[in-house]
Amino acid sequence: xxxPERVGxxxxxxxxxxxxxxxxxxxxxxxxxxxxxxxxxxxxxxAGCTNNxxxxxxxxAVSTPASSAPTKTPSTPAPAPLKADLLESGSTxxxxxxxxxxxxxxxxxxxxxxxxxxxxxxxxKGDITANLVDIAGSDSIMDDAAIAKAGGDIIHLPVAAxxxxxxxxxxxxxxxPLKFNADTIANIFLGKITKxxxxxxxxxxxxxxxPNEDMAVVHRSDGSGTTDTxxxxxxxxxxxxxxxxxxxASVTWPCEKVTPACTGASGNNGVGGQVQTIPYSITYLGGExxxxxxxxxxxxxNAAGQAVAASAETVGASIxxxxxxxxxxxxLRGSVxxxxxxxxxxxxxxxxxxVHEHQTDKAKGEALVAFLxxxxxxxxxxxxxxxxxxxxxxVVAKADAFVASIDYNGQxxxxxx
Amino acid sequence: xxxxxxxxxxxxVAAIFATVFGVLLxxxxxxxxxxxxxxxxxxxxxxxxxxxxAWPYVYGTLFTxxxxxxxxxxxxxxxxxxxxELSPRWLSTPIGVLVELLAGVPSIVYxxxxxxxxxxxxxxxxxxxLQDHAQPVFSGLGWILHWIPGIGPILQDWLDMLFTGSKIGxxxxxxxxxxxxxxxxxxxxxxxxxxxxxxxxEREAGYALGAxxxxxxxxxxxxxxxxxxxxxxxxxGRALGETVAVLLVIGNVATSAPRxxxxxxxxxxxxxxxxxxxxxxxxxxxLLALGFILFALTLVVNISARLVIERPWRKTP
Numbered sequence: 001x002x003x004p005e006r007v008g009x010x011x012x013x014x015x016x017x018x019x020x021x022x023x024x025x026x027x028x029x030x031x032x033x034x035x036x037x038x039x040x041x042x043x044x045x046x047a048g049c050t051n052n053x054x055x056x057x058x059x060x061a062v063s064t065p066a067s068s069a070p071t072k073t074p075s076t077p078a079p080a081p082l083k084a085d086l087l088e089s090g091s092t093x094x095x096x097x098x099x100x101x102x103x104x105x106x107x108x109x110x111x112x113x114x115x116x117x118x119x120x121x122x123x124x125k126g127d128i129t130a131n132l133v134d135i136a137g138s139d140s141i142m143d144d145a146a147i148a149k150a151g152g153d154i155i156h157l158p159v160a161a162x163x164x165x166x167x168x169x170x171x172x173x174x175x176x177p178l179k180f181n182a183d184t185i186a187n188i189f190l191g192k193i194t195k196x197x198x199x200x201x202x203x204x205x206x207x208x209x210x211p212n213e214d215m216a217v218v219h220r221s222d223g224s225g226t227t228d229t230x231x232x233x234x235x236x237x238x239x240x241x242x243x244x245x246x247x248x249a250s251v252t253w254p255c256e257k258v259t260p261a262c263t264g265a266s267g268n269n270g271v272g273g274q275v276q277t278i279p280y281s282i283t284y285l286g287g288e289x290x291x292x293x294x295x296x297x298x299x300x301x302n303a304a305g306q307a308v309a310a311s312a313e314t315v316g317a318s319i320x321x322x323x324x325x326x327x328x329x330x331x332l333r334g335s336v337x338x339x340x341x342x343x344x345x346x347x348x349x350x351x352x353x354x355v356h357e358h359q360t361d362k363a364k365g366e367a368l369v370a371f372l373x374x375x376x377x378x379x380x381x382x383x384x385x386x387x388x389x390x391x392x393x394x395v396v397a398k399a400d401a402f403v404a405s406i407d408y409n410g411q412x413x414x415x416x417x
Numbered sequence: 418x419x420x421x422x423x424x425x426x427x428x429x430v431a432a433i434f435a436t437v438f439g440v441l442l443x444x445x446x447x448x449x450x451x452x453x454x455x456x457x458x459x460x461x462x463x464x465x466x467x468x469x470x471a472w473p474y475v476y477g478t479l480f481t482x483x484x485x486x487x488x489x490x491x492x493x494x495x496x497x498x499x500x501x502e503l504s505p506r507w508l509s510t511p512i513g514v515l516v517e518l519l520a521g522v523p524s525i526v527y528x529x530x531x532x533x534x535x536x537x538x539x540x541x542x543x544x545x546x547l548q549d550h551a552q553p554v555f556s557g558l559g560w561i562l563h564w565i566p567g568i569g570p571i572l573q574d575w576l577d578m579l580f581t582g583s584k585i586g587x588x589x590x591x592x593x594x595x596x597x598x599x600x601x602x603x604x605x606x607x608x609x610x611x612x613x614x615x616x617x618x619e620r621e622a623g624y625a626l627g628a629x630x631x632x633x634x635x636x637x638x639x640x641x642x643x644x645x646x647x648x649x650x651x652x653x654g655r656a657l658g659e660t661v662a663v664l665l666v667i668g669n670v671a672t673s674a675p676r677x678x679x680x681x682x683x684x685x686x687x688x689x690x691x692x693x694x695x696x697x698x699x700x701x702x703x704l705l706a707l708g709f710i711l712f713a714l715t716l717v718v719n720i721s722a723r724l725v726i727e728r729p730w731r732k733t734p
Contacts, residue, residue, distance in 0.1 A: 221690045249695075252671075260583040266665075
């Protein structure tokens with residue numbers, strides 16, 4: 001900044017140099033506030049270190065900070081109403097249902113607040129392992145190694161069933177559902193069927209005039225339990241799929257290398273929306289989303305050779321078959337896809353709630369047991385409302401036994417409630 | 418005492434930078450051990466088989482950001498020049514306010530607008546038209562260039578497939594255009610300030626020498642060069658890091674071919690897609706490594722931009 005004299009201009013009142021000089025003369029407000037603010041920040045940082053107890057089930061019941069003590073009573077006598085805050089995270093597949101269960105349960109138990117947060121099955125499993133949540137929703141199981149990492153006491157409770165449907169947008173085909181089988185589905189996503197009038201599809205759908213159009217294949221771009229179930233089914237039912245792609249929440253889609261219009265979209269809503277807006281597209285999506293996104297869905301030929309539409313009965317038949325054939329293990333873990341019975345819908349899925357068997361907070365444990373009982377019994381009625389399928393009674397009976405085994409300090413919590 | 422407060426704030430910035438860098442580096446160590454250099458150069462991404470090659474995502478990030486900058490920078494500077502030099506005040510003030518409003522619109526809104534409004538337009542008239550009319554021009558250019566020894570045939574290959582792809586709207590071009598629209602307000606706002614900051618004396622000198630309004634504007638543009646460069650850098654930085662809007666319109670496929678209409682994926686879209694269900698430690702670490710690569714990429718862009726602006730190798734300012 002040059003001084004005005006040197007340039008030889010008479011000083012004007014609003015010349016930049018004068019403005020700067022005036023500003024320097026007045027004491028900056030920053031000076032006045034800087035130190036208090038710095039102290040506040042440092043204080044807040046220290047406060048954060050001491051008060052920031054993670055919301056974990058492993059923290060002892062009594063160690064609540066003094067400020068929040070009045071709202072929480074650590075030792076609730078047995079007959080008193082349930083009082084606890086429960087946290088859920090995980091599967092987005094079951095999230096809408098979990099939120100309904102939570103709201104309905106809290107309505108009849110005002111002392112209990114359950115916050116269901118979603119975030120994906122992977123997040124749920126990670127959170128329950130790290131004791132960040134009380135309940136994890138997951139579309140896939142935890143194997144023994146994963147359970148050992150989480151303290152060895154994770155139990156699996158099947159709470160909702162669903163179907164993964166084949167949805168498509170072919171204007172020429174009316175509302176009569178197209179028929180697919182495992183090989184045609186696999187070949188579409190392998191990039192070996194690229195036209196709607198492919199001979200294999202035509203043979204399955206005699207009398208339907210299939211257009212000579214390129215397929216726009218849409219798959220999930222985000223890692224998802226839906227993809228996990230879908231690829232689990234294809235791996236069981238198609239040898240080439242098993243050897244080239246396999247099963248997983250995120251897989252490599254061979255059609256991307258072949259079909260020019262093979263794309264990914266995020267979420268059930270995303271793939272549904274894409275199929276709804278792009279003609280000649282096809283995807284797989286959670287059955288409850290087919291109505292929401294208004295897409296046409298097909299029927300699938302099962303292992304017994306029958307073409308079956310997705311419904312509560314056909315999905316229930318798959319679960320029953322899985323239990324009777326041992327595809328479900330004694331910890332209620334397993335896959336229910338590609339079951340060999342005449343009425344089984346082959347791309348069926350189960351969602352689990354994962355909880356710790358040994359609870360470390362009595363009030364929380366009691367509320368948890370009551371909530372799980374509600375979910376497995378009265379709560380199943382809500383499944384239908386949201387187009388999920390209920391869990392068959394035989395499986396619920398087994399799950400009840402696991403809920404009854406949840407304990408606090410070795411005492412089962414179920415008998416107290 | 419005031420200076421200590423300020424120094425404290427400055428130290429916090431340095432600490433945050435160091436923590437982000439340190440955490441990303443340490444968490445991605447496992448991924449680099451697992452994949453080595455193949456993480457950056459490999460083009461096969463298969464979490465089921467444990468093969469992680471992120472080149473298509475790096476490519477997608479650079480390709481879409483490049484398209485965005487190529488479209489937004491000239492238009493942005495033109496708008497800024499019009500606002501500062503040529504437009505009457507009654508017009509430049511409201512347009513300036515509009516630009517600032519647009520800069521504040523959340524990116525998801527641009528993404529949805531791109532998906533619901535632009536995508537159908539791209540599918541029907543835009544992409545087929547470009548393939549019919551622009552592709553022959555570029556193929557011709559490729560035929561001329563293919564005589565260059567060495568890279569000529571490669572260039573021809575690239576130019577031959579530039580305006581091809583699935584033509585369903587979703588893809589690199591749509592993502593690039595949405596990004597361009599998103600970074601346009603940033604570029605306009607910064608270039609406008611840069612042009613405004615050109616000293617009045619310079620303009621008056623121009624007029625005194627008998628220059629026209631347009632000639633004075635061009636001279637001002639030359640003086641504001643550094644500011645315009647900064648506008649481009651900031652715009653590019655925003656484009657490189659943009660996530661949700663890109664996710665909606667890019668099609669989410671690992672592609673590394675220069676096809677404008679082909680669906681692709683970027684580093685950020687892959688991260689947001691795959692983090693929720695990633696449980697394998699190597700997979701999680703690989704995703705964090707993608708974050709590290711993105712961080713390094715923005716750092717390189719910023720440093721090189723700074724070098725170009727400052728030109729430390731030159732003696733005179």
